[in-house]
Amino acid sequence: MEFKESKEKFIQSWGVLGSSWGINRTMAQIHALLLISPEILSTEEIMSELQISRGNANMNIRALMDWGIVTKHFKTGERKDFFFADKDIWEIARKITKERSKREIEPVIRILNELKGVEGESAEIKQFKQTVGDLESFTSKLNSVVDKFVKSDEHWFYKNLLKIVK
Amino acid sequence: MEFKESKEKFIQSWGVLGSSWGINRTMAQIHALLLISPEILSTEEIMSELQISRGNANMNIRALMDWGIVTKHFKTGERKDFFFADKDIWEIARKITKERSKREIEPVIRILNELKGVEGESAEIKQFKQTVGDLESFTSKLNSVVDKFVKSDEHWFYKNLLKIVK
DNA sequence: CTGAACTTTCAGTAATTATTGAAAGTTAAT
DNA sequence: ATTAACTTTCAATAATTACTGAAAGTTCAG
Structure with a gap:
């Protein structure tokens, strides 16, 4: 396969993956482009x-900088x-994971804790409490x-998570 | 807090969480409603x-059945x-994880493997190969x-994953 | 200062995704 | 075979989300 074609395919695929994970297509594509680029790129080039x-370009680059995975x-x-x-890649995964945990998981835990306090004994309320x-x-x-x-660092992952996978 | 209000809040929150994870709001809300419902519900009730x-309702219920987390x-x-x-919850998490792995992670791995084969020695291509x-x-x-x-089952998780978390 | 080089913002528009509702399809009791 | 009860489909439409491009803002060399 031609390099140009491969590059194209890589950027496209990363865009598709991004959008199925709630990250917008363009943001994922810019990230893909920068990931395979050995040199720094200007806004024009992007x-x-x-x-x-x-x-x-400007808005999505800014978003990538907010996530801490692209620098100026x-x-x-x-x-x-x-x-x-x-x-x-490990550093990227850590940063994304950290952000998503902060933005999405933590607020949900807060709400669930709040909802645990509901009062009542009906079957409906019992199931609610149980589920929550x-x-x-x-x-x-x-x-x-x-x-x-x-x-963690990559080493930790190897030593621990990968061990239990076997 | 009133039960009705709590229920409302739970369904809303689950919908928001769903949409930030690429699952549509209504699908997540139907699932939330069924999760806290001790009884089976009809389409009308939903x-x-x-x-x-x-x-x-029909389309989203079907999608939930496709994921294997709702039954008729x-x-x-x-x-x-x-x-x-x-x-x-463990069973639900397993099923969702399994589906998403199959639908999203596996195709990406396939493409990456395909792209690893690109030929060339330029800095650009070297970086591409390295990243991919x-x-x-x-x-x-x-x-x-x-x-x-x-x-796994929940027990495995406790024994292994939670151990390394400490 | 001034103005050229550059970046940011944002109202308008386009593209995408989700929803409606009525018609077509299915099922099963009579 | 008919029909009532129910489910599914899908074209039209609404709602949401992303993108454009020009204008406003910033920065800094001369």
Whole structure:
């Protein structure tokens, strides 16, 4: 397969994966492009490579910087901003996991805890309490595992998680 | 807090969580409703409880059945279909994980493996190979952990995963 | 200061995704 | 074979989400 074709396919696939995980297609594509790029890229380059507008590029690059997986760089003598994606997959996974836990899991745990307090003895209320309790317990445990992962390094993962997989 | 209010809040929250994970809001809400319902519910009841149309209810209930987390039941003497959600959170998590792995992770691994074969020695191509290789390696490892989880029971999780969390 | 080079914002628009509701399809009792 | 009870489908429409591009904002060299 031609390199250009492979590159295209990689960027496309990453975009599709992103959108099935609630990350917008363009954001995932910009990340993919930066991931395979050995050099820092300017906004212009990203725009022309992905055929997107300046506004779109700008907003999605900013989002990637908010996630902490893309950084801004400068070239001496140039006024433009350039962007670079961290290439360490473990580090990327940790950062994404951390953000999603903070944005999505933690608020849910808070609500579930709040809802556990409902009063009553009817079958309906009993089932509600049971379900909410079970979900809270599950989600909290999940979050501890996630948290451990976030604070770990690749070595830890090998030593522990991969061991139990065998 | 009133039960009715709690119920409402639970269904709403579950809907929001669902949509940030690429599952549509209504599907998540129907699931939430069934999860806290001790009895099987008819399409009518789901429609009126969530204020949605028949078509919408039907399509999303079917999707939940495809995921294997909702089942169809009958009441003697009644012709209508009734629906019930499995209440075992571990079982639900396993089924969802299994489906998402199959639908999303496995196809990506296939594409990455395909892309690993690109030929060339330029810096650009070297970075491409490196990134694609790292992603493939990460994703495959992730998938083994996921697979182990899918095949596990709650007891396994306690014994192993929770142990390393401490 | 000034203005050129660049970045950000955001109202308008396009694209995508979800929902409705009525018609077509199915099933089973009579 | 008919029909009432029920389910499924799907074209039309609504709701949501993403994108564009031009205008406003910022920065900094001269």
